[in-house]
Amino acid sequence: MTHAPFLTLHGVSHSLPDGRLLFRDLEAHFDHRPTGLVGRNGIGKSVLARILAGTLMPTSGRVLRSGPVHYLPQQIRPQPLQTVAGLAGVQAGLDALARIEAGCAQPGDDELLGERWDLRECLARILDASGLSHVDADTPATRLSGGELTRVALAGAFLGGADFLVLDEPSNHLDRQHRDALIEQLRRWPGGLLVVSHDRSLLDSLHTIVELSETGLRRYGGGHAFYARTRAQEHAAAQDRLDRSKAQNRRQARELDRQRERAERRQARGRHDAANANLAPILLGLRKGRSETTSGKLRVQQQAARESLAQQVREAAAAVASQRETVLFAPPAARGPDRVAALTDVTLPHLAGATRNIALSLLRGQRIALVGANGRGKSTLLQVLSGRLAPLGGRCELAVATAYLDQHLSLLDPDRGVLDQLRAINRRTGEGELRSRLALLGLGPAQLRPPAGQLSGGERVRAAMACALYGENPAQLLLLDEPDNHLDLEATAALETMLRQYDGTLVAASHDPHFLDALAPTHRLEAGAAGWRLTPWQAAAR
Template sequence: MAQSSFAPSQAHSQPPAATSFINLHHVSYALPDGRVLLDAVSHDFGVARHGLIGRNGAGKSMLLRILQGSLSPQSGRVARHGRTAYVAQTHTHEPGATLAEVAGIGDILLALSNIEAGSTNQTDFDLADGHWRIQDDWARMLDDAGLPAWAPDHPARAASGGELTRVALAGALLQAADGLLLDEPSNHLDARARGWLMEKISAWRGGLIVVSHDRTLLNAMQHIVELDRGTLGGHAGNYSAYRTQRDLQAAAADAALAHARNERAAGLRALRQQHDAQQQRSARNARQARASNQAPILLGMKKANAEGHAGRERLRRLQTAATLDEAVKHAAARVLATPGVALALPETVVPGGRRVLHLESAVPPHPTKAQALTLSLSGPFRLAVHGPNGCGKSTLLSMLAGELHAIQGTCDVRVPTAMLDQRAADLPLDQSLLATLQALGASLPEGELRSRLALLGLGPALIDAPAETLSGGERVKATLACALWRKHPAQLLLLDEPTNHLDITSAEALEDALSAYPGAMVVVSHDTMFLEAIAPTHRLLWNDDAGWELQACAM
């Protein structure tokens, strides 16, 4: 069944409102294992563009389904205002499904066909209302999205994943809905298709909620909503504004924590000094009492008074120390959670004069647009490969990895390589990540491996379980760990859309790690912020007439 659907108003729907799109009222939802994704959440989504962000596994896609109505909350209610079109992240469909079904307009086309055949059924007229020229709109939609002039009954299986995404998105726009719910809409889209998507989203004037880790797309939003540990937090402005505010809050929280720790240290020093002074006074008073020849009963009373005072002072010091500790705990709780997703990369230095790869009139084995390629690069270069879907970018990476062989010419790579793609296809799914690393001859002790993997965001429950249980983003991180911590670390990284399944925190950690990577890399990515962060030294650009063209980047 196609996962692009038209969701009319549900039980809590109301007539379209000028300022309200969807409202959550004390909504809760937990997984069967007890993990809480939504904890009595209340939030108003106005008629504006909202970017929904959060770490992988936080529950963003499930929240989107709750907002759409295909998944019911376990408590609370959802109020939807007007009609909503929903486009899922993946496009699963029955054998024989058509593009019209993927676009979510199959029922509309069927209703029009029934009316043309003489139907007087009111349901058909309700579905067709406002869509009498949908065939013409369909043709314009395909052309606008850069797609072939397919008929609505064109089989979905004949289209690529990126093409199905564009069909689903364009179909959602055709439905004249009051609001759109989009789950990772820019995944699998090339630069041209992303430009089309950005244009449509920027022009959208209805309600819009987009789950995305695409920071360029998130910068087109008017609000950022973060799902974190069962709660929703709203931020006015786009993603850059959110990051600026978050960084300011983080800096203020860090400063407050440092101040609280300094205050505690000073307070504890003062308490120790008071304790030492009290001990000295007590000892001095005891000596003076013994030398005074006072009556034993009087000495006993003074001793009891002194011990009582000492006890009260000890209790006061304990209470003061507890207050100082509580202040530090309170300040620490306000520090923004930034789980360690840092990558500790090994030394994989490639000397500046060392030849890394050489292609001489190399022709790829698969029928793509690509022409024969001659290319020679040395040292720790960073090559970004740009071109439309279907021009042979992934095939080029597979040739460099040795997975495919040129049918003409030569492809010579002279350093150890590792492929890191969005599918993490090289990761054995039937064994644990820890076992895979050990099988690859990782020289690190198991304890250090576990520590590094924990910094990568892969805890014991993940690294000891079969890799098939990992999420897409977790598999990407696991594959990178295998590439860099094996016996012979890679000196050439081949990256094929590495951020596609990473949450923003992990993508930014990957950027930080790769920025410090001393080896060479070839990168295929449509993530403009990711490419900017890794600072390419060269670009390989596809030209429909001339084929591949190499350009050096200004430093």
């Protein structure tokens, strides 16, 4: 690469097919510095990434690019007959190389291959470095897991020779080991890099963070830690402005009331004096008219002043409204048994190796972080604990009400409204009280009636938590399978807040060490090559 890579937005706006405007007049310049793009779900990050990469045209404006851009979408969907080489984007080059080596080259093969005479070896090396030594160029892509598909697509991104990589949630479906490997690969990437992500470890490895919001794009220097500190400071300052605006509103409202009372007293004295004065009727009329005019002007001025004060308070409140802390209504803690669940000599289905067998007791109040590489059986264990899967052998005993929140939040019916679902499982509590509890979770009237499937990821997680805990028999054992996987940073923070307030027994699987730390675990249950291992949680050794 002989020139500095860049992507530049000039007046870029985009509207959805239904006419909804996602963003307007965006101006930004992305250069060689690795950049993370963040923002709440639904704000338009993926659309903007596609526009930057050139796979989607903006409604208006233009994008300048220094050279080829490789775009990695959030969802990797292989074609029915696609191979690993095809998914990596090097099938055409390998076919050209094979024809040249066989002595039957076709016109254009040299251009397809370029200088990449070692393409076959390069693909093998990067697959091996990505933990995919068990596949080769001809392996059908449909045989791969979600994490393996992502790793193959990333391998293609690094092999493509692009000026700029635009990656949309590249660490989704990757376990901790492969997330760390991705971060290291991106550190070594010599070209431009823009990553759409909610992965805090990945974001911390980048040079700068750019946030997309309703007001446009804003750049923050540093990685996620700097971004989070700055946002926290801004929120504190916004809350301070709100408090000061409310106090000023009260003071000036009192002063306006005093002005009105003084004006009313003057008018009353004027009427008294006029009634006792020996003035001609025409003079009395003029005096009365002047008084009414003055009184009318004062009322108009006071109304304008009150509206101005109210607007200041509304603007200050709007600055903090989206960042208000989520409050989980804590159901009365049931005493219950000390042992809430037990697996006795259980053989887990769909597994081979050391993690196929497990013996485990869960105690009241334990908070367990469930960790381990993909394929070790974490999801299977949670499904057996929840009763969704039967063990092949042994015994699974549950002594308390249990709720299971998988990545798809299948606890929720996507075709029914949140309030309707909650009322169906809690007939004892009035609708007004249920609405109040949902409001504390950030679910207002606009989120209660529409089908749950139409809500954002963060809203659906809050609704699922409500259904788990606000029923007549609230869950005392909460099982979570990567609930943070598709949440934006704001929604993840809200989920962490909710789970910290939960005082039952908790088992949570996640590849995000920041998320697990935030839950204040008591224990770590690791699925490893030697089997299952339960140890006290030590954040420093995560």
